[in-house]
Amino acid sequence: MPEMPEVEVLARRLRPLLRGKRIRHIDVYRKKSLRPTASTEFQKKLSGATFADVSRRGKYLLFKLRPKTSGKEITVLGHLGMTGRMFIALKKERLPKHAAVVFDLGKHNFVYEDYRYFGRMSLDLAPIELLGPEPLSKEFTTTFLATGLKRSRQPVKVKLLDQSIAAGVGNIYASEALYRAGISPKLASNKVTGEQTTSLWCAIRETLRDAIRYGSTVPLKSMSGKSDTLFYYGGDGENRYSKRLRVYDRAGKPCFHCGTKIQRIAQAARSTFFCPHCQAL
DNA sequence: CACCATGTTCCTTG
DNA sequence: CCAAGGAACATGGT
Numbered sequence: 001m002p003e004m005p006e007v008e009v010l011a012r013r014l015r016p017l018l019r020g021k022r023i024r025h026i027d028v029y030r031k032k033s034l035r036p037t038a039s040t041e042f043q044k045k046l047s048g049a050t051f052a053d054v055s056r057r058g059k060y061l062l063f064k065l066r067p068k069t070s071g072k073e074i075t076v077l078g079h080l081g082m083t084g085r086m087f088i089a090l091k092k093e094r095l096p097k098h099a100a101v102v103f104d105l106g107k108h109n110f111v112y113e114d115y116r117y118f119g120r121m122s123l124d125l126a127p128i129e130l131l132g133p134e135p136l137s138k139e140f141t142t143t144f145l146a147t148g149l150k151r152s153r154q155p156v157k158v159k160l161l162d163q164s165i166a167a168g169v170g171n172i173y174a175s176e177a178l179y180r181a182g183i184s185p186k187l188a189s190n191k192v193t194g195e196q197t198t199s200l201w202c203a204i205r206e207t208l209r210d211a212i213r214y215g216s217t218v219p220l221k222s223m224s225g226k227s228d229t230l231f232y233y234g235g236d237g238e239n240r241y242s243k244r245l246r247v248y249d250r251a252g253k254p255c256f257h258c259g260t261k262i263q264r265i266a267q268a269a270r271s272t273f274f275c276p277h278c279q280a281l
Numbered sequence: 282c283a284c285c286a287t288g289t290t291c292c293t294t295g
Numbered sequence: 296c297c298a299a300g301g302a303a304c305a306t307g308g309t
Contacts, residue, residue: 003288020291059287115306
């Protein structure tokens with residue numbers, strides 16, 4: 001689920017569903033999913049609190065809550081890792097096998113589940129201090145991007161995953177943005193020209209904006225077919241969105257622009273997809 | 282058994 | 296001090 005557009009769509013979906021809901025009780029099935037916060041502290045601080053807002057920063061979700069007794073607002077940070085999901089379900093519905101934390105909201109549960117447990121929910125806000133600007137905000141300028149790229153010899157695809165460059169860009173959209181910009185993922189960051197920086201800047205923003213729009217218009221369905229898991233992810237499908245991802249997970253398939261076979265390579269132990277013709281070095 | 286998977290952090294090496 | 300590479304975290308699917 002979890003790159004910036006997916007998290008943004010999730011935040012938008014959760015916001016109206018959680019606002020005003022009071023937490024009766026919290027079940028912690030996986031204490032490590034709250035690291036570094038202790039489960040006792042988490043439960044004590046949040047039991048009786050009311051959700052006031054849900055927002056996003058990079059790939060992190062921010063839950064704002066009003067405490068039970070008057071006091072200052074509480075912020076809970078959420079991260080979905082690779083496989084995290086969050087959704088609202090009727091209490092009578094069976095919990096998923098890998099439910100990590102479940103908030104009792106009365107008639108409904110707010111469920112955080114994550115079968116690989118790379119994600120987390122915590123009261124520690126330190127992670128967001130290290131993030132670079134939001135790529136769709138005015139703080140993210142071509143100059144900022146150029147400066148970030150200039151002092152690295154890493155391949156530009158690898159550098160795009162650095163959250164201090166543009167918060168929220170992940171492995172899928174890094175490949176997608178480079179394809180749109182016509183830049184080889186292997187090009188060293190400090191060799192990216194000024195002109196290329198500008199097209200990359202545009203491509204990052206277009207790619208993310210399009211992905212948010214896609215997620216905002218497509219019905220988010222569950223994999224189980226039961227409750228709405230508020231989940232979306234997927235490459236080529238049979239539906240009208242089949243061209244949403246242009247290179248990611250399309251190794252061996254023809255480039256939509258020139259027909260050349262899309263290539264998959266490994267960079268920093270992660271897959272990169274690109275068109276060797278449209279993104280020549 | 283092998284290799285792959287939307288992410289981050291820690292440890293080592295240079 | 297920093298940049299870069301690799302492993303670890305954990306549970307699957309193919």
